[in-house]
Amino acid sequence: MDEQLELLVAERAIHRVLCTYSRGVDRFDLELVRSCYWPDGTDDHGSYIGGVDGFIEFVAPALQRFDRTNHFLGNILIDVDLPNGAARAETYAVAYHRFHDADGQEQDMVAGLRYVDRFERREGEWRIARRVCAFEWRRTDPVGQGSSFADTYTRGVRGSGDVVWPILETTPAGTGRG
Amino acid sequence: MDEQLELLVAERAIHRVLCTYSRGVDRFDLELVRSCYWPDGTDDHGSYIGGVDGFIEFVAPALQRFDRTNHFLGNILIDVDLPNGAARAETYAVAYHRFHDADGQEQDMVAGLRYVDRFERREGEWRIARRVCAFEWRRTDPVGQGSSFADTYTRGVRGSGDVVWPILETTPAGTGRG
């Protein structure tokens, strides 16, 4: 059972990195994105292929072209090689990108892909050593009716204003957004 | 390793509540929805902000406006504070709502959001103390061709007729729906 627990702990750590990547990209917290990779890690995004420093430089203006992004993760299948401190992770993703086109029309560009990752464990920590994005499909559709939110809705935002950061602060029970 | 196992057990409990919420909403089992919250829990859905009793009253007619809903969950990132019995959970969701509009046209309203939750552990049980829905995007599209199912297809239904309830009953091997 000890090896089973070790596997569970390793997979949990890898799972957290995968979700942290989405949080970093969608909240535009680029240091959080960087923390998912080893300093010598690589990323093959198709539109960018190279090391992590270059990836962070690439991704900042790439993200700013969109009003918002939403990197939605599904299936995560992780094969950990405990003795060698390496793991393969295959993560299904649907990446939603909302933007205004040159004519001011709202559009959704949605891509289906898989993050195919080699993770490495160094000094007990798991991070991405090599990521390849395997693209499945993509489509772009204009946004029509029924896309707006009333003022009472909390919106996801980039940066420190998002509700994910303060949610653990104590608030009086029953006061809602308080 | 003991604390690692405690974390895994807490995260498993929280993960179950998150999925149970979707099951409750999509099968229209409102007591199952209620069981995900502490009695003094709050929900900020934008269209409703307040306590759980009010939320259940609000959600029943809101759901009935739709032919069916499908609250699809992706990334789940849970930060458990074991000593304090509290946790932050960020859960990506795409909520599919199918309905007929005033002209009888089938429509899909689809919303991308994150459930941002404060969970609390009380007497060993984890439930939602405070939920904020952080909305990312929404779109509504008419349903065209290729949307119908032949009679041989099992459909998801609201209430006790759904196949999820009896699936564990023993059926003779090889007899299919038996």
Next chain:
Amino acid sequence: MDEQLELLVAERAIHRVLCTYSRGVDRFDLELVRSCYWPDGTDDHGSYIGGVDGFIEFVAPALQRFDRTNHFLGNILIDVDLPNGAARAETYAVAYHRFHDADGQEQDMVAGLRYVDRFERREGEWRIARRVCAFEWRRTDPVGQGSSFADTYTRGVRGSGDVVWPILETTPAGTGRG
């Protein structure tokens, strides 16, 4: 805590089967699909209802009608009955199917469903004994602009050429696709 760990280990095994099914279908590795079921297992797909051998025969030409498929999994709620070696798993899925219609127009057929499974443990291994697909919704939409990828993009492919298979092979750090 021992029973908690046993539950975690059982759920991990079941989770792996669920993701392996998608990998098998989407990479067109039909023996991988078959390995998810017991030999006397059954599948109710609506378009096919019966045993696993027949399902594999059915699914091969069904998949070949599509240019590519992407079986994206969300919520997974597993109820393990340890003493009886059985489990219920409810898995939300959105299945993306891209194809060219008779007029050569690219189309996306997308279906929302739940895999409702009875898993059984035999000699320590968990596989599907009975699967019912509970269909929620379906829609088909023509693919317009913004759907193509430049040549530098890695694409998901069927068969042994997909990047998921070699990702764990050692590559020099920093060389990208190397």
